[in-house]
Structure formats: structure tokens, C-alpha cells
Amino acid sequence: MATLRRSMLFVPGNNPALVKDAQIYGSDSIIFDLEDSVAPAEKDAARLLVWSSLRSTDYGRVEKVVRVNGIDTPWFREDVEAMVRAGIEVIRLPKTEGPADIARLEELVGALERTAGRPSGSVRLMAALEGPLAILNAYEIATSSKRLVAIALSAEDFVTSMRTTRSSEGVELAEARGRIVLAARAAGVMAIDTVFTDVADSEGFLREARLAKQLGFDGKSVITPAQIPLLHGVFAPTKEELRRARRVIAAAAEAKVRGLGVISLDGKMIDRPIIDRAQGLVDLARASGMRVEDKE
Amino acid sequence: MEIIKTGVAGTLESCDASVSVEEHGLLELVIESADSRFAPRVREAALAALAELGVRAARVTVREKSALDCTIRARVMTACLRAAGLEKAPWEALK
Structure with a gap:
């Protein structure tokens, strides 16, 4: 982290x-x-x-x-x-x-x-x-x-x-x-x-x-x-910010598995800075004592 | 390390120690501890600090108020350096 x-x-x-x-x-x-x-x-x-x-x-x-x-x-x-x-x-x-x-x-x-x-x-x-x-x-x-x-x-x-x-x-x-x-x-x-x-x-x-x-x-x-x-x-991030960040990371992981070069979520393209920011936010949530691993 | 004058360091606040180091022909250590059960530990910490600096002759008085060993060590060393008229600690020699 x-x-x-x-x-x-x-x-x-x-x-x-x-x-x-x-x-x-x-x-x-x-x-x-x-x-x-x-x-x-x-x-x-x-x-x-x-x-x-x-x-x-x-x-x-x-x-x-x-x-x-x-x-x-x-x-x-x-x-x-x-x-x-x-x-x-x-x-x-x-x-x-x-x-x-x-x-x-x-x-x-x-x-x-x-x-x-x-x-x-x-x-x-x-x-x-x-x-x-x-x-x-x-x-x-x-x-x-x-x-x-x-x-x-x-x-x-x-x-x-x-x-x-x-x-x-x-x-x-x-x-x-x-x-x-x-x-x-x-x-x-x-x-x-x-x-x-x-x-x-x-x-x-x-x-x-x-x-x-x-x-x-x-x-x-x-x-x-x-x-x-x-x-x-x-x-500390809000719950909504955390939920969104986890969805970005999940979308990026899925695109990697499927070998997709372009990642999208809810019809919008996700690029590297957005993924990095999402990961940073998840790290921050974890450090803030939020339950990060909870399923939606 | 040669003691050439009186050096004092620290306070009598809680968790601190007040240390005085004076010229003396022999090494004499006086401990006044907030709790007498800890006096042997304070003595041990003070002697270790004196040995580390090579102080072999001085009258050293330690009055402590539940200070940690590291605080005793720091206050004894500060008082010794002041009593030796040294502005710089021998960092390379300290563990």
C-alpha cells in the first residue's frame, strides 16, 4: 500500500x-x-x-x-x-x-x-x-x-x-x-x-x-x-466513492482477463489515471478503517 | 571523558529524570527513584551510559520520575557532555 x-x-x-x-x-x-x-x-x-x-x-x-x-x-x-x-x-x-x-x-x-x-x-x-x-x-x-x-x-x-x-x-x-x-x-x-x-x-x-x-x-x-x-x-472516502472505486478496479481486472485494450464502465472509458486513483482510494479506505472487502 | 565542571540535564517532570554530574575523584552514583523498586534498573541504565561515554570519575546524581531507560540514558549523556565542556557528542562511538 x-x-x-x-x-x-x-x-x-x-x-x-x-x-x-x-x-x-x-x-x-x-x-x-x-x-x-x-x-x-x-x-x-x-x-x-x-x-x-x-x-x-x-x-x-x-x-x-x-x-x-x-x-x-x-x-x-x-x-x-x-x-x-x-x-x-x-x-x-x-x-x-x-x-x-x-x-x-x-x-x-x-x-x-x-x-x-x-x-x-x-x-x-x-x-x-x-x-x-x-x-x-x-x-x-x-x-x-x-x-x-x-x-x-x-x-x-x-x-x-x-x-x-x-x-x-x-x-x-x-x-x-x-x-x-x-x-x-x-x-x-x-x-x-x-x-x-x-x-x-x-x-x-x-x-x-x-x-x-x-x-x-x-x-x-x-x-x-x-x-x-x-x-x-x-x-476518508465516502461509501459511494469506495463503491465506485471498487467497480473501476473490478472492470479493469475483467478487461485484463479478457485481453481487452479499452476498458469501459457504465458506457465511459476508463484509463490508467482513473484506475490508479481508484486503487489509491481503496488503500485510503482501508487505512481509514472502512470495510473494503464487503460485497455490494 | 574528563569531567571538568558541573553539568545538569533533564527535569523532575513525570517520565523525565534530572541528572547532575560533578567533578569527583571516583565514580559515585546516587539514585533517587520515584519508586525504589526501579532503582536497580535506573542504576544499570545510568552506568551503561557512563561506560559508553568513558566517564570513570564523577559524582552523578539521578533523580527520576518514572523515566524510561532511554530517557535516563539521554539525560545522563547530556549532563556528562555539558560537564565535559563538549558541544559535540561522539556519535560514531555511541551504540
Whole structure:
């Protein structure tokens, strides 16, 4: 099944109570944060705590991501070294401005994979786009490395750079969201929407999550476990969508058995993208806990 | 690893450990555990971390609040590196 990143849960890297249990909330990914949630004087402590936890904790099937400190900080290099050696799956680079930033991270990761005895290419990358230049460079960033699996919007820094603030309608993020989804789709990587910071406002969160899904985002970053089931509910297919997807897959399978080159369903032609989308939807339904194998 | 000053790390929050490492002629380890039944396990985790860093002489105090072994290990290592005045961990040597 394809990797899902509907929910990427941020966990403060210097909080042992949260780091040890991060896998129990059912998010698709955990993002251990070494950046904004950690005070400068505690960067070393957070790095060692996440390193030690990764070395000894079974996080199950949840994808393990780390947000390292930015390339221009004194902590960046050691963050990356510790995390590659600890077996991290994905490194999220904050404040990515252009493809050169990803190239620099990739070079470091490649060298560390060799010295740490990890298979080449096993560490994947994610870029957080947080400023206007980053948004304008979205496609170049998204295509800058074979390791790159997703680009993400980070709205708080973005709105500050744009001399505006976040609103409930999100109009100030419309251009950035659109460009990120376009770039991600053109590059064949995932698009991850920004966090919703008002943890008490479930309705506002749901509204934003629905908008993100409709725009084509693959998921959102979240800052509290309470947002995870809400998000998965938004991204779950409807029963009708699932029924239709299963019929598409069945029609494709039948056409293959019969050696037919052209597949049709209800008088309409079905081509490869429609079949791929149907398979993706069935995978998503399964991950969402829906009963996929039921006969109609 | 040579301890040249006092280094502290961690907190007394639940699931955490507060660790202090000071200069001392011998290796002395004091454990204050939230539950005394776990003190031997905490001692073992702390000693393993000290051995991994090659700390042979220091007074180490660990006050823990139901911390996992991996947390004890991280906090002891952080306090030792701070007490040794080192900014970089010897990642290649760590298991």
C-alpha cells in the first residue's frame, strides 16, 4: 500500500512523556521536533533524547520524521548526524528557500549514510516552505532530489514574511497553497498543509482540513492528537466513492482477463489515471478503517 | 571523558529524570527513584551510559520520575557532555 501522510503529528523533542508515547495516537507520521519547540539551551538535550528514543523504542508502523534545525543554525549538522545514525526515516528541513538547501542536506545525508552503514538513499527528505521565495521556488525544490517525498507549507513564518496574519478563511494562504499543490503534483511528491494552531477550535480545524483536501493536499501537520481522528475523517472516502472505486478496479481486472485494450464502465472509458486513483482510494479506505472487502 | 565542571540535564517532570554530574575523584552514583523498586534498573541504565561515554570519575546524581531507560540514558549523556565542556557528542562511538 502507498504511504499515507494524512496526519503528521509534531512532538516536542525535549519532552520525554510525549516522545515515548508518540506512536499511540494513530497518526500516519510522527515529527520529532528539534526546532521551534526546543529552547536554544536545550538543543543538545532534545537531540540526545530523540536519538536515544529512536534507538530503543518500537514506534511500529508509524513513519518517523524529524524536524531538524535550519541549515543556517549551529545545530543543523549535528542534528542530521544524530538522526541519520539513529535510523530516522525522513528529515524535514525547515525554512527551505531553494534547491541548493536540499542539495546541501542531501550531500550531508549521503555521507552520513555511508559512515553509519545505512543503505544509500534510505533517508528521505521533506522540505518545509516558509517564505515567499520558497513558494516561488516550490517546483524547483520539489524536483531537487530523488530523496524528496513531500513539500509542506509552514504558514506562521509565511504570513509574517507577507506582512499579514492568519485568518479563519485562509485567504492569505490561497496562493501559497495553490502553488505548493501544483508543484507537488507536477513533481510527483506529496503536499502537506500547515498546522492549525487553535487547538480548542475543532470546527475551524475541520473547515481548514476540508479545504486542504479539496485543494489536493495529501495531509496536514498537526500539533495535538485530538486533531488526528478529525483529519482522518475528512480524508476518508465516502461509501459511494469506495463503491465506485471498487467497480473501476473490478472492470479493469475483467478487461485484463479478457485481453481487452479499452476498458469501459457504465458506457465511459476508463484509463490508467482513473484506475490508479481508484486503487489509491481503496488503500485510503482501508487505512481509514472502512470495510473494503464487503460485497455490494 | 574528563569531567571538568558541573553539568545538569533533564527535569523532575513525570517520565523525565534530572541528572547532575560533578567533578569527583571516583565514580559515585546516587539514585533517587520515584519508586525504589526501579532503582536497580535506573542504576544499570545510568552506568551503561557512563561506560559508553568513558566517564570513570564523577559524582552523578539521578533523580527520576518514572523515566524510561532511554530517557535516563539521554539525560545522563547530556549532563556528562555539558560537564565535559563538549558541544559535540561522539556519535560514531555511541551504540
